[in-house]
Amino acid sequence: MNDNRYRIRVMRREEVDLAMEWAAQEGWNPGLHDADCYFAADPKGFLIGLLGDEPIATLSVIKYDDAFGFLGFYIVKPEYRGQGYGLQLWKAGIDYLQGHNIGLDGVVDQQENYRKSGFTLAYRNIRYEGTGGGKAPRQAGIVELSSLPFETLAAYDRPFFPANREQFTRAWISQPDGHALGVMQDDRLAGYGVIRQCRNGYKVGPLLADSPALAESLFLALKAHTKPSDPVFLDVPAVNPAAVALAEKHGMRVSFETARMYRGEIPDLPLARLFGVASFEIG
Known part of the structure; x- marks a missing residue:
């Protein structure tokens, strides 16, 4: 053409x-x-x-x-x-x-086309849909992310992504109609999460934590900022069984999935501590 x-x-x-x-x-x-x-x-x-x-x-x-x-x-x-x-x-x-x-995060039926362009499948990401509301856990350690130095957050986030994404993260955690929380353990940051309003309901992401229990506390605390009538979405790496278990424990159902692919080396990321992807559009 x-x-x-x-x-x-x-x-x-x-x-x-x-x-x-x-x-x-x-x-x-x-x-x-x-x-x-x-x-x-x-x-x-x-x-x-x-x-x-x-x-x-x-x-x-x-x-x-x-x-x-x-x-x-x-x-x-x-x-x-x-x-x-x-x-x-x-x-x-x-x-x-x-x-x-x-x-990239590609729709599953386009995987073959992406392979032809040199992309290799790393793992599937699964979008779970549930409902909002609920009470925040009374667990000590949940803090407003804005109360921490940005450098503390950036250092925690850095291993979870193949490159420095500080410019994006600064904007992401402070966006209107969103909420960003961290969880402290032994006087150090041990996880954080962001929930943002979407065209339909809210999405949680990223959701990063040093243990499944901490991830669940963050998830519930973030979800508590929404109403029971609000849809809530969480995009989890299928290769993290604890993330899948978290979504299913809270009555969420699969609504969509993507293929996370790379055109080069597949990065070595701590997927066992990655409970929710920030964005299918930019990682």
Whole structure:
């Protein structure tokens, strides 16, 4: 396909809102303030394909550092699918991340296509859906994350991701319509979690903790900030049986799953302490 009306460029900030809207139409249920947080991670990491002046395709290629990037928001408007426009945008995104290990969370039926582009399956992520409300546990140690020095949080978070994501984390923990909590044990941070309002209900993520008991305390404390009528979602790595058990213990059911894949070495992450993924779109 060679259409000289088709061009690809970096998105402006307001165009990221369009990607969010398309994601909502695809049923991905983005958070109300995801655009601001994602844009903070890499303002040059959003690409748009235009046919004339009409936006017809989006892709995010967040460059966290010189070695790792994450790909998401690969969406082509339905009436333009199958015509090569998305593939051109995909190639432009891969070029932007040239020399980087690239991660993505792809829908399961696209795994084979991603394999053809050099991606390897690491594990499945499972989205669980339940209901909100409940009481926060009376466990000593639950603290407002904002009460801790950011450096303490950044040091705790660093092993859980293949690259430094401090720019994203600063925005993520302080977003409107969200809540961020930590849990202390022996005078040190032993876990943290964030819950944010989405188009439909709330999502918990990330949820990181040094033990299943601490993860459960954080989860319940975060969920207590919602109403019993609110849907609550938790995206867990299927390879962490304790995370699966946490979701199932609290009556959550599977609603979706993705394939976490990498185009390069599969990072050695402490998945046994990762109970909830921050975002399928940027990791």
